[in-house]
Amino acid sequence: MEVQKNVLLAPHTTFKIGGPAAFFVSVSNEADLLEALSYAHEHNRQIFLLGGGCNVLISDQGLDALVIKMETKGISFQHKGDCVEVTAAAGESWDALVAATVERGLWGIENLSAIPGTVGAAPVQNIGAYGVELSDTLCFVDVLDRETLKMKRLSAGACELKYRESVFQKKEGKRFIIVRIGIMLREKYSPRLEYRDLKDYYNSKNPSCAEVRQAIIEIRSRKFPNLADVGTAGCFFKNPIIERDTFLRLARQFPEMPHYPAGEKIKIPIAFLLERFGWRGVLRGAVGTHRDHALVVVNYGGATCALIESFVCDIVRDIEERTGIVLEREVLMIS
Ligand SMILES: Cc1cc2nc3c(=O)[nH]c(=O)nc-3n(C[C@H](O)[C@H](O)[C@H](O)COP(=O)(O)OP(=O)(O)OC[C@H]3O[C@@H](n4cnc5c(N)ncnc54)[C@H](O)[C@@H]3O)c2cc1C
Structure with missing residues (x-):
């Protein structure tokens, strides 16, 4: 684990805005994460968790804190009846996770294609698009509790997911660092095409999971810069x-x-x-x-x-x- 000093944050955000972080570290495993927390403690600094920097506007003065960039990786699949439980590490790209599930023909998060950012930030604001939210498929979130330094599994209910809202944005949830999430996806044909843009795109065809993903990517590329x-x-x-x-x-x-x-x-x-x-x-x-x-x-x-x-x-x-x-x-x- 290498802690850098005085690192400009603008290049780490999609707004391309933000002054320097007093300290900055990338973590790729849980041991590094614990080490980073003890570094912050020793240097008497707050920590700030950074994923892809896609949902933040960071001050021009920067942050007098240790910025921890989550880069933990790993996606696994486990059959459970006619569903598949997918577990993904916080530092994975959200869209890479969607791509991996669509490639296996799994239904559930294809409408959330092309949302930039990391898996770990997805529960923070319960990401959503085209009639689907993370809360529709989330089963659990594994967190590191900053107060006890112990891992804990939160049920989907305990995450209190609502429209662009979760326990992780509240005072009582700020102590949790999201380390991995588990979602339950279906093998059975179950598209969600009720959103107007998608209905217009498909008319009466029965699209495959990969076709829905492709449609979303195209629709989004017209809407977002x-x-x-x-x-x-x-x-x-x-x-x-x-x-x-x-x-x-x-x-x-x-x-x-x-x-x-x-x-x-x-x-x-x-x-x-x-x-x-x-x-x-x-x-x-x-x-x-x-x-x-x-x-x-x-x-x-x-x-x-x-x-x-x-x-x-x-x-x-x-x-x-x-x-x-x-x-x-x-x-x-x-x-
Ligand atoms: C072009 C564009 C389109 C977008 N479209 C959508 C959309 O359709 N739907 C939607 O919901 N959002 C959308 N967003 C917003 C953004 O993609 C999501 O909020 C995404 O989840 C942010 O991920 P991130 O990794 O970049 O998080 P960051 O911006 O890095 O962090 C966001 C918050 O999560 C916290 N956080 C990050 N990682 C962790 C962790 N491991 N544990 C605990 N807290 C953590 C951070 O401290 C911060 O408070 C869009 C953004 C852009 C730029």
Whole structure:
């Protein structure tokens, strides 16, 4: 295990933003992880766990902490009745895991193709796309408890997964370092094509698992910018879940607004409203929203965390003034 000092974090994030970490270490096994924790303890520093850096906006001042980059690897498959339990290490690429399961014809996470980042971060915000969330297949999460330094298996229920939310974002869950996850996938034909983009793509055909993955990759490549060209952390805000009254008021103004039931409340795709209020394809210096997706905030080159902050605060203020909805961030601000 080699600890580096004063490492610029921007290249370790998809936003391409972030000052230096006081200390930085990559860990590829559990022994290294324990060693990294004791290093942080000795140097009296907080730790920050970094996966692919795809869902974070790191401060320009950087972090006076030990940044631990999770690079543990390993995927295994075990038959259980007519299902297969797949176990994957936290440092695996999420999309490599999806590819490996699709290659075996397993159903369950194909709709989550091409979501950037690591397996270990997937439960943190219960990643989701195209009508499917990690919570649909998650069985367990193995964690290292930072307080006891012991491994522990959390059931899916104990992870408290909700829409872009989990116990790992709460005070009581911050003590857990996700080391591996287990998901249960099906061999039986079970596509999930109810999402409009997918229905349109397939019409009446019965696609294979690999075809669904391919469709998702194509649809996403039209919606999201190429990470090689610009910086972004994907959708910046969560889709709001609003009261019926607020919805009815907005629906009078925008009768065509898509909406989905969420218990007693209603979930709306906030990109729809951002677009109606002129926030798609906005360019302000090096910062803006993507030309094809108003929810995707982009660093067009050289933007700072401060510039992104000021831009997104303007969006939040504008949407609150126009609709009364207070947008919640999906991207995590790290300072
Ligand atoms: C172009 C683009 C498209 C995206 N599309 C989607 C989408 O469709 N759906 C979706 O849900 N998300 C999407 N995202 C967001 C992002 O891909 C996910 O949040 C992903 O899970 C982040 O993974 P990461 O490894 O990069 O996590 P990071 O950004 O590195 O970390 C995110 C958080 O998880 C914590 N963390 C990381 N690893 C661990 C660990 N092992 N144990 C405990 N905590 C940990 C970090 O400390 C941090 O708080 C998109 C992002 C981009 C850039």
